[in-house]
Amino acid sequence: MTKRVFSLFAVLVFAVIFAGIVGGYSERRTLSPLAQHYLASVPQDLGAANIVTGILITYRGFDTLGEVAVLFMVAAGVGILLDGSPAPERQAREDRAPSELVENGARVILPIIFLFGAYVIMNGHLSAGGGFQGGAVVASGVMLLMLARPGAQLHHGFLSVTESLAGVVYVALGILGLWLADGFLDSHILPKGEFGTLVSAGAIPVISALLGIKVGAELSVVIDRFRR
Amino acid sequence: MQELAGSIVILVGAFFLFSAGLGLLRMPDVFTRIQAGTKASTLGNILVLAGLGIYHPDWALKLLIVAYFVLMTNPLSSHALSRAAHAIGTPMAETTVADALREADEAAEENRA
Numbered sequence: 001m002t003k004r005v006f007s008l009f010a011v012l013v014f015a016v017i018f019a020g021i022v023g024g025y026s027e028r029r030t031l032s033p034l035a036q037h038y039l040a041s042v043p044q045d046l047g048a049a050n051i052v053t054g055i056l057i058t059y060r061g062f063d064t065l066g067e068v069a070v071l072f073m074v075a076a077g078v079g080i081l082l083d084g085s086p087a088p089e090r091q092a093r094e095d096r097a098p099s100e101l102v103e104n105g106a107r108v109i110l111p112i113i114f115l116f117g118a119y120v121i122m123n124g125h126l127s128a129g130g131g132f133q134g135g136a137v138v139a140s141g142v143m144l145l146m147l148a149r150p151g152a153q154l155h156h157g158f159l160s161v162t163e164s165l166a167g168v169v170y171v172a173l174g175i176l177g178l179w180l181a182d183g184f185l186d187s188h189i190l191p192k193g194e195f196g197t198l199v200s201a202g203a204i205p206v207i208s209a210l211l212g213i214k215v216g217a218e219l220s221v222v223i224d225r226f227r228r
Numbered sequence: 229m230q231e232l233a234g235s236i237v238i239l240v241g242a243f244f245l246f247s248a249g250l251g252l253l254r255m256p257d258v259f260t261r262i263q264a265g266t267k268a269s270t271l272g273n274i275l276v277l278a279g280l281g282i283y284h285p286d287w288a289l290k291l292l293i294v295a296y297f298v299l300m301t302n303p304l305s306s307h308a309l310s311r312a313a314h315a316i317g318t319p320m321a322e323t324t325v326a327d328a329l330r331e332a333d334e335a336a337e338e339n340r341a
Contacts, residue, residue: 098308099307102304105304109297109300
């Protein structure tokens with residue numbers, strides 16, 4: 001009884017809060033000066049159709065590098081914590097085979113997932129998406145692969161070499177920006193190209209692809225560590 | 229007319245999505261909840277996508293791909309989840325009368341032996 005009263009009370013409190021928010025909401029008719037500045041300068045200056053990716057990869061590229069470093073540390077930390085022999089009771093228990101549905105379904109869906117991941121990575125500068133999102137999509141495909149084929153082994157060495165190489169090239173591109181353009185991670189080191197095409201927006205698609213490779217490989221390794 | 233038809237189909241889809249949520253709340257155990265959530269939300273999603281397709285006919289191809297993806301993944305993930313729940317022995321509602329998966333597992337076990 002008290003539990004019900006409490007739930008009802010919580011619902012009422014939330015209703016009052018949300019009613020206040022909804023009632024006080026008025027749609028913005030004009031853009032703020034900052035938003036206007038970015039809306040104008042990203043397509044013009046960087047040649048990227050997707051404003052968010054333009055800001056993320058060029059204007060605050062150093063921050064993005066930091067995010068990648070955070071993800072790298074997470075992967076390393078998970079590796080340290082979970083890298084050991086499997087727990088004894090897990091070892092004793094026989095792994096159940098995946099059901100037929102999951103196995104066959106994965107066969108149909110996996111190519112679509114990987115294709116979609118590559119699409120999201122490559123079109124980061126044109127439409128919603130980018131390296132981080134695409135990498136996460138690819139890693140979710142890897143997770144499905146593990147569910148459908150428990151025996152499949154990920155090659156950790158290959159993945160970590162790929163991921164480190166992507167990171168090294170990313171930083172190298174940043175340093176190239178110091179030399180050829182205006183600063184660290186400036187995307188003007190490559191020609192801007194025609195606005196709205198796949199090969200455009202300077203170095204943004206390249207950096208996006210590197211981010212996608214790095215995030216995809218890292219998250220795949222993290223997922224694989226939790227399996228054992 | 230087109231807009232009205234699209235809106236009605238979307239509304240019907242929203243009703244099914246609502247009933248999926250209701251099923252999650254009202255059903256007695258994991259398995260009935262999963263099946264309520266899956267069936268109703270698959271149908272609800274597809275109806276919403278179909279309504280959008282009537283609304284914007286030029287999106288039809290993209291929406292068809294999304295619908296295909298929902299049709300492929302939603303039942304599959306629920307199937308995997310409920311199988312995992314069954315494997316770790318999640319209790320069923322007291323009114324459950326049959327457990328076909330356990331019978332099938334036992335039959336497979338006997339065949340192997």
